[in-house]
Amino acid sequence: MSETRKLDLTWLVLVLLSVVGAGLGGTADDRFGVSVLVALVMAVKLRLVCDNFLELRTATPRIRQLMYAFTHGMPLLVILSSAFGGTLARLTGALV
């Protein structure tokens, strides 16, 4: 597959995920389940932008690892904060 074709497909997938992902908003029957879904969609979109737009796959390892830590860490934090929000509130009680 040509590089430009890959860009077009990446954009298409990102747009589809954004539109489908937007449909997850407002469905709050199972908050944790929706949070996990939202985090997964976020993770896929971030990885696609990192690899195919930002070209991190061919970047020097330090840049790649730091950016992956940021972009992988965020969806993980979404899930963890949904699962352990009470614990986080207790740990940060002195800050608020």
Added chain:
Amino acid sequence: MSAATLTSPMPSTGRIPGNKAMWVGIFCEVTEFALMFAVYFIARAHHPEVFAAGPARLSLLAGTGYTLMLLTSGWCVAHAVHAMRASRQQACLRWLTGALLFGLGYPVIKLIEVRWNLAHGLDGSAGIFVVTYYYLTFNHLIHVFWGLLGLGWVMLRTGTGSYSADDHVGLEAFACYWHTTDIIWLMIFPLFYLLP
């Protein structure tokens, strides 16, 4: 495509996309937003019900609109870089013009959304969720403005023939900044517009 992309091996050595100076700036931006995200998660942990009800107070249409504008602008920038690598300067300039038009869609939507917000009582006194939302999204808007200025600059440089297939570091550096700004929006959008 995504499965193959995710599973192919990574090089143990690599190149610096753009230049080192831009990456210093990008990591400063990432650190700044990481701290703001920490504020978000702490506020959310202390006010879970307020944050769960938050997305319903915002315009999902506006949030999705920003996302589509930035993604499409980023796609145009990625194409512009590829066009320059193929020595297609005019095509590069056309892609950059597209990136600018879609990029400008972001502040236009922001203007409309802020008016809508204020009409619905979402001002600085509307509670912790709205304050956190303004705090992060206006900071992101500032970074989009920097990006639009940078985009104008690389368009000027491209139009005057300052870049070539062999030397277009400035264009690549801008592309890295723009994609990172996009990445940060892809985090902000679900936090405020989707997460229950």
